[in-house]
Amino acid sequence: MRTLAKDVATSKEKKVTIQGWIHKKRLLGGLNFINVRDRTGLTQVLVEKGEEVEKLRGMQIGSVVEITGTVLKDERAPGGAELHDPEITVLVPVTDEPPIEIDKPISHKSEHLDTLFDPELRPLNLRNLQEQKIFKIRASLTRYIRDFLHKQEFIEIDTPKLLAEATEGGAEVFQLDYFGKTATLAQSPQFYKQIMVGVFERVYEIGHSYRAEPSATTRHITELTMLDIEMGFVKDHDEVLDMVGNMTQYALQQVYAEHADDLKSLNAPELKLPADGKIPRFTIAEIHEMYTKATKTDVTDEKDLTPDEERWISEYARKQLGTDLVYAVRFPLVAGKFYHKMDKEDGTVLWGDLLFRGLEIATVPLRENNYETMLAQMKAAGLDVTHDGFKHYLQAFKYGLPQHGGCGFGIDRLVQKTIGLANVKEATLFPRDINRLAP
Amino acid sequence: MRTLAKDVATSKEKKVTIQGWIHKKRLLGGLNFINVRDRTGLTQVLVEKGEEVEKLRGMQIGSVVEITGTVLKDERAPGGAELHDPEITVLVPVTDEPPIEIDKPISHKSEHLDTLFDPELRPLNLRNLQEQKIFKIRASLTRYIRDFLHKQEFIEIDTPKLLAEATEGGAEVFQLDYFGKTATLAQSPQFYKQIMVGVFERVYEIGHSYRAEPSATTRHITELTMLDIEMGFVKDHDEVLDMVGNMTQYALQQVYAEHADDLKSLNAPELKLPADGKIPRFTIAEIHEMYTKATKTDVTDEKDLTPDEERWISEYARKQLGTDLVYAVRFPLVAGKFYHKMDKEDGTVLWGDLLFRGLEIATVPLRENNYETMLAQMKAAGLDVTHDGFKHYLQAFKYGLPQHGGCGFGIDRLVQKTIGLANVKEATLFPRDINRLAP
Numbered sequence: 114m115r116t117l118a119k120d121v122a123t124s125k126e127k128k129v130t131i132q133g134w135i136h137k138k139r140l141l142g143g144l145n146f147i148n149v150r151d152r153t154g155l156t157q158v159l160v161e162k163g164e165e166v167e168k169l170r171g172m173q174i175g176s177v178v179e180i181t182g183t184v185l186k187d188e189r190a191p192g193g194a195e196l197h198d199p200e201i202t203v204l205v206p207v208t209d210e211p212p213i214e215i216d217k218p219i220s221h222k223s224e225h226l227d228t229l230f231d232p233e234l235r236p237l238n239l240r241n242l243q244e245q246k247i248f249k250i251r252a253s254l255t256r257y258i259r260d261f262l263h264k265q266e267f268i269e270i271d272t273p274k275l276l277a278e279a280t281e282g283g284a285e286v287f288q289l290d291y292f293g294k295t296a297t298l299a300q301s302p303q304f305y306k307q308i309m310v311g312v313f314e315r316v317y318e319i320g321h322s323y324r325a326e327p328s329a330t331t332r333h334i335t336e337l338t339m340l341d342i343e344m345g346f347v348k349d350h351d352e353v354l355d356m357v358g359n360m361t362q363y364a365l366q367q368v369y370a371e372h373a374d375d376l377k378s379l380n381a382p383e384l385k386l387p388a389d390g391k392i393p394r395f396t397i398a399e400i401h402e403m404y405t406k407a408t409k410t411d412v413t414d415e416k417d418l419t420p421d422e423e424r425w426i427s428e429y430a431r432k433q434l435g436t437d438l439v440y441a442v443r444f445p446l447v448a449g450k451f452y453h454k455m456d457k458e459d460g461t462v463l464w465g466d467l468l469f470r471g472l473e474i475a476t477v478p479l480r481e482n483n484y485e486t487m488l489a490q491m492k493a494a495g496l497d498v499t500h501d502g503f504k505h506y507l508q509a510f511k512y513g514l515p516q517h518g519g520c521g522f523g524i525d526r527l528v529q530k531t532i533g534l535a536n537v538k539e540a541t542l543f544p545r546d547i548n549r550l551a552p
Numbered sequence: 553m554r555t556l557a558k559d560v561a562t563s564k565e566k567k568v569t570i571q572g573w574i575h576k577k578r579l580l581g582g583l584n585f586i587n588v589r590d591r592t593g594l595t596q597v598l599v600e601k602g603e604e605v606e607k608l609r610g611m612q613i614g615s616v617v618e619i620t621g622t623v624l625k626d627e628r629a630p631g632g633a634e635l636h637d638p639e640i641t642v643l644v645p646v647t648d649e650p651p652i653e654i655d656k657p658i659s660h661k662s663e664h665l666d667t668l669f670d671p672e673l674r675p676l677n678l679r680n681l682q683e684q685k686i687f688k689i690r691a692s693l694t695r696y697i698r699d700f701l702h703k704q705e706f707i708e709i710d711t712p713k714l715l716a717e718a719t720e721g722g723a724e725v726f727q728l729d730y731f732g733k734t735a736t737l738a739q740s741p742q743f744y745k746q747i748m749v750g751v752f753e754r755v756y757e758i759g760h761s762y763r764a765e766p767s768a769t770t771r772h773i774t775e776l777t778m779l780d781i782e783m784g785f786v787k788d789h790d791e792v793l794d795m796v797g798n799m800t801q802y803a804l805q806q807v808y809a810e811h812a813d814d815l816k817s818l819n820a821p822e823l824k825l826p827a828d829g830k831i832p833r834f835t836i837a838e839i840h841e842m843y844t845k846a847t848k849t850d851v852t853d854e855k856d857l858t859p860d861e862e863r864w865i866s867e868y869a870r871k872q873l874g875t876d877l878v879y880a881v882r883f884p885l886v887a888g889k890f891y892h893k894m895d896k897e898d899g900t901v902l903w904g905d906l907l908f909r910g911l912e913i914a915t916v917p918l919r920e921n922n923y924e925t926m927l928a929q930m931k932a933a934g935l936d937v938t939h940d941g942f943k944h945y946l947q948a949f950k951y952g953l954p955q956h957g958g959c960g961f962g963i964d965r966l967v968q969k970t971i972g973l974a975n976v977k978e979a980t981l982f983p984r985d986i987n988r989l990a991p
Binding site for chain 2: 115132134135151152173174175176177204205207209211232233234235236237239240244245248249251252255256259263266268269270271272273274275276277287288289290291292294296298305308309311312313314315320321323325327335336338346482483501502504505506508509511512513514515516524541542543544545547550551552
């Protein structure tokens with residue numbers, strides 16, 4: 114019977130058997146220690162007997178072992194206990210010394226990212242306990258998001274990423290040969306989720322999206338994980354902003370509670386959420402004005418927020434309003450797309466960006482849902498409404514779609530900013546960018 | 553305040569307001585009925601007043617309406633109540649008559665699949681209540697699977713589908729240009745999940761896999777949804793078979809309980825699971841022998857089961873052993889791949905196929921985890937162990953991987969067979985095959 118590291122200290126047995134990897138060893142002559150890693154943490158083992166010490170000599174870090182030993186409570190040991198008088202069985206020997214020190218923190222400095230993601234090092238870097246925490250937190254974030262959406266009666270959908278040729282031109286789209294036709298990789302499941310509003314009202318999908326952007330920034334990868342949500346029968350844009358805001362706060366609160374120690378050891382910032390549970394909203398015009406006033410840099414003509422402005426308003430929200438989350442809403446009409454709901458009187462689009470600690474992590478629009486208005490907006494945008502790629506999409510509108518809105522939410526960015534990582538790639542197991550197609 | 557269809561009959565208010573789509577209308581002169589669909593079902597509304605009847609005249613199926621009316625319990629009405637004396641507000645008018653009758657069952661006959669998946673009809677076909685049930689059941693199946701795996705301490709991982717060039721040749725692989733390099737679409741996340749056994753021991757992913765197979769069968773699609781699981785520190789192959797078996801039974805039991813009515817109305821077969829909770833296992837040799845004896849067709853030289861044999865042993869298991877699930881295990885060595893654990897003495901591979909009602913839904917292998925043996929098996933298979941595509945994979949073995957196994961589990965097939973659909977495409981919202989790249 115295997116005892117996991119987390120259960121050694123509280124074990125009722127005097128003798129336990131653990132299984133795991135040799136994570137660290139210190140051979141000091143008479144007093145020899147090894148740390149054994151399993152999925153729940155480390156167990157320290159004191160090895161004194163000659164023949165057991167002998168077994169350790171040729172054994173490199175990574176060797177898979179089974180060890181039966183006597184439990185001795187010791188506050189100084191990881192997990193609060195140590196194994197003494199061990200009998201060691203090597204399950205899988207490792208004979209080569211690993212190219213990295215797995216028990217030492219792996220550098221995340223921007224100049225070391227090539228090492229962090231090196232094809233031959235990445236499988237080993239991930240065995241480092243600090244690296245593990247990032248991806249445990251990632252798994253928890255998506256789990257709590259699903260949890261929230263299920264309770265709100267959203268139904269998970271699963272839509273194809275192989276599409277017929279792009280409707281809005283071929284820029285930033287990956288193309289491939291599909292049995293003699295040209296297929297593209299989906300940049301978003303937006304058309305499908307809107308169609309599915311006509312079926313289930315409330316739908317979501319967590320899936321991959323593809324952007325052939327040749328950008329080498331800290332915010333871009335070519336294969337993203339997006340949470341796409343769409344919600345029908347909404348009263349107004351505020352209802353959509355509230356739902357996405359509530360979901361984000363719920364997931365963050367749960368993760369900060371469950372992973373408190375992990376987040377602390379990763380130096381994640383303290384979580385600040387609005388006291389009344391309502392994420393503050395500022396219009397783009399307001400932010401432009403506030404920023405221009407505060408920095409003496411005139412941005413009032415910009416249609417979107419500059420990255421500097423995103424950081425500035427986030428900083429303002431954290432310091433003045435005590436919240437890490439803030440909405441920038443009502444983009445100027447010129448920024449709108451044919452599928453947005455426009456407020457022509459106000460001269461704005463009913464579209465919000467959710468900013469988290471200085472970075473846009475989600476776009477949260479209300480959609481145009483009237484068929485005739487959609488057609489007019491498409492034509493105004495110079496699109497061919499008879500294009501094959503629009504046919505299925507437009508059918509959903511022609512035969513009745515209620516007012517709806519949703520979000521495209523970057524999971525990679527959410528993980529990045531939750532932990533406070535400098536680059537979105539650090540939040541991704543095996544990131545893809547213009548130079549990186551492996552591992 | 554909106555009342556959902558499922559809550560109308562039990563509403564404490566005398567008057568309620570519903571929102572939804574006109575799903576059906578019967579204008580019979582004095583006595584006019586409309587059925588309004590929302591995400592929870594139908595509400596029947598009796599329309600008698602002249603001005604309200606007048607509103608219905610131009611209103612086609614699909615129109616989005618808000619109706620306030622008086623609740624009248626009526627056993628014969630869907631949901632057990634009817635709305636009387638309605639005030640109708642049209643939220644979104646539909647002026648064209650839909651090309652299909654949304655309230656009538658949509659044909660799933662093989663000769664009608666082109667209609668079922670027609671780009672312009674699919675968004676409307678899915679609004680049919682029977683179609684909806686398929687995809688609600690699908691969402692529940694994956695939810696219960698995640699639920700089970702989380703309780704068993706599996707961590708969800710998220711791995712890229714864009715890979716460098718394929719390691720095992722270019723057949724059945726989609727290729728694309730990736731900033732001047734050639735990328736391929738992942739056929740499986742197998743290498744990644746094995747690497748992650750070295751990190752988290754127990755991992756899973758539900759994601760898309762791509763097969764450029766030019767097959768037009770009832771079992772093949774080109775973009776699949778696969779559940780990939782991998783589990784380290786297993787004692788033997790049986791432990792893996794048990795885990796996958798327990799998960800499958802759990803998900804099926806939960807879904808059959810939650811969706812009992814839906815499954816009945818879809819004519820799904822009654823669920824039969826082994827009384828002792830243990831899915832029976834037959835070796836390939838045993839099944840060949842049993843089948844040859846029963847059918848007088850000699851298949852003893854086949855390395856795999858033929859589709860006929862899969863159906864036959866499933867039929868046998870259902871009739872003789874009272875189970876819809878059965879394992880075919882221990883494939884002949886010739887069927888093995890370099891990553892399989894071989895039992896050379898027995899002349900078999902420790903690999904099982906999970907059959908569900910006549911169809912293989914999962915492959916459940918034990919892996920070779922010894923680095924030197926792996927290298928030898930790769931060389932024996934004629935593979936270049938220095939190929940770039942193997943580098944990261946082999947590192948995980950070189951630096952210690954415990955014995956592990958897992959499964960590649962076809963979610964589309966699971967949904968298909970749970971409901972009893974003839975074709976895997978019917979279990980997919982927007983299927984992809986050699987002829988289908990839209991909608």
